[in-house]
Amino acid sequence: MDIEETIYKYALTNAIEHGNKCQVGSVIGMVMSKNPEMRKDPKTVSQLAGKLVAKVNNLTPEEQQKEVESLGGLEQHAKKEEKPKGLPELKNTEDKKVTLRFAPNPSGPLHIGHARAAILNKLYQEKYNGKLILRIEDTDPKRVEPDAYDAIPQDIKWLGIEPDEIYTQSDRLEIYYEYAQKAIEIGAAYMCKCDGGEFKKLKDNCQPCPCRSHTIEENMELWNNFENMEEGEAVLRIKTDINHKNPAIRDWVAMRIVNQEHPRLGNKYKIYPMMNFSVTVDDHLMGMTHVLRGKDHLANSEKQTYLYKHFGWDVPEFIHYGRLKMDDVELSTSKAREGIENKTYTGWDDPRLGT
Numbered sequence: 001m002d003i004e005e006t007i008y009k010y011a012l013t014n015a016i017e018h019g020n021k022c023q024v025g026s027v028i029g030m031v032m033s034k035n036p037e038m039r040k041d042p043k044t045v046s047q048l049a050g051k052l053v054a055k056v057n058n059l060t061p062e063e064q065q066k067e068v069e070s071l072g073g074l075e076q077h078a079k080k081e082e083k084p085k086g087l088p089e090l091k092n093t094e095d096k097k098v099t100l101r102f103a104p105n106p107s108g109p110l111h112i113g114h115a116r117a118a119i120l121n122k123l124y125q126e127k128y129n130g131k132l133i134l135r136i137e138d139t140d141p142k143r144v145e146p147d148a149y150d151a152i153p154q155d156i157k158w159l160g161i162e163p164d165e166i167y168t169q170s171d172r173l174e175i176y177y178e179y180a181q182k183a184i185e186i187g188a189a190y191m192c193k194c195d196g197g198e199f200k201k202l203k204d205n206c207q208p209c210p211c212r213s214h215t216i217e218e219n220m221e222l223w224n225n226f227e228n229m230e231e232g233e234a235v236l237r238i239k240t241d242i243n244h245k246n247p248a249i250r251d252w253v254a255m256r257i258v259n260q261e262h263p264r265l266g267n268k269y270k271i272y273p274m275m276n277f278s279v280t281v282d283d284h285l286m287g288m289t290h291v292l293r294g295k296d297h298l299a300n301s302e303k304q305t306y307l308y309k310h311f312g313w314d315v316p317e318f319i320h321y322g323r324l325k326m327d328d329v330e331l332s333t334s335k336a337r338e339g340i341e342n343k344t345y346t347g348w349d350d351p352r353l354g355t
């Protein structure tokens, strides 16, 4: 079949499939996708298509049918490749028990974004016959809603999820202290007494602060005296790359003082880990192989990788999924709380909320 015949057949097919009228654009598209060699000569293709489409559109439906039969029947369309259904495979699942976690903050009731994370983890747990850990991350006493301690496990159960293990981070502060001290001892962390604004100015200019050159002994002395300090007086920082292209990743804070009664611990502790520190220590100690989290955690994954490398630990596979957005539904817990307080919403069960 020569080019002209080929295009004629496409035009007839297109007409018969679309109420006996064909479109030049569709015919050209069909030619280009089925005959890549013709892409080199678009001018000829479009001239021929224009001429033949006009010819086909002047034929009666019966004539179109007769013509296409004389050319061997309707042109078959290329089969569309089917997208694989179900969950994509996880990388690096050989020779290990796939271990995953769902780790919400108890800052309010769970919402649909949490449900998605929890269900994804559960489905992967089933797919790989793995282990699923529920970890309640309550190391920021200012962001703990006491009711959430009971509500979270209930909501998880309602979703049909039975975690293999459950942890609450506020039970584990001593563990974080132990690893903070280890980080100081291996020279991976330092106590920084700089004023926050001052430190930021230096950091934004890729300058180390004077505390970065403390000796291990100086750091240990400050660490041992940490508890007697006031909120904001000092922090423990993890050394990263002071020239890192993202300023947020440069020497991030691992531990700080929080002057606030903790709903579970009362005033027993003052030193609290930042999320990136406690999460890394726990993910390592709990044997996490795969960490599913939102794309908004990309920088956190990078921060945490520094700590894994300092300690010589295996880095889990980080998988970042897209953000869940719903029109007209408020998914932010803090905005929802604000709206409930000012009576914009009737309560956590208001249908305009993601909860």
Ligand SMILES: [Zn+2]
Pocket: 191, 192, 193, 194, 199, 209, 210, 211, 212
């Ligand atoms: Zn400093």
